[in-house]
């Protein structure tokens with residue numbers, strides 16, 4: 001039985017993964033780099049600045065920008081992303097999420113958000129579900145991002161539940177790897193390709209049987 005639930009945000013709780021893709025593509029086009037959905041998979045779960053580095057390497061432009069240029073490019077991408085976020089409302093919560101967090105609340109099972117996104121607190125607030133989460137990991141406090149286990153270990157620590165008694169929900173390959181290295185049961189939410197390293201793969205969180213998770 002799970003004593004704590006740890007959630008990635010983008011692509012698990014809300015479909016902002018597509019917005020990240022649109023915003024990165026817009027920025028990449030401006031600096032003459034093209035990339036497709038397949039490459040975008042490798043950006044999921046990866047911090048803003050690391051995503052930019054990967055895009056620059058992909059476009060063979062890793063040596064074309066100074067540190068300051070890169071900071072500005074990352075800020076520009078975030079401004080595009082924030083524009084897109086203006087549109088989100090509680091209707092954008094992905095199917096199955098509310099049922100899970102409501103069940104967890106009734107059973108006194110604490111939930112936490114473990115997302116690389118610095119926008120996570122604002123998004124959760126916008127979705128009207130902030131009260132369901134006992135903790136949101138601040139990615140700025142971490143030494144390493146996903147696939148390192150640090151973020152999920154931190155989330156478990158913040159809700160005072162040992163990692164092996166938690167269940168984690170992730171849509172990114174890097175996120176599943178992070179969960180597994182942390183010793184946490186990993187549920188993979190499939191968007192495009194499969195997530196073979198997950199303990200359980202679902203296409204939607206509506207497939208989750210809370211009786212099995214909580215009892």
Ligand code: G6P
Pocket residue numbers: 010020043044045046047048051078115116117118119120172
């Ligand atoms: C999540 C997303 C990534 C994104 C990262 C940082 O992990 O899956 O695509 O790059 O958060 O998001 P931020 O909102 O801080 O730019």
Ligand code: MG
Pocket residue numbers: 008009010011012017044045170171172175
């Ligand atoms: Mg995600």
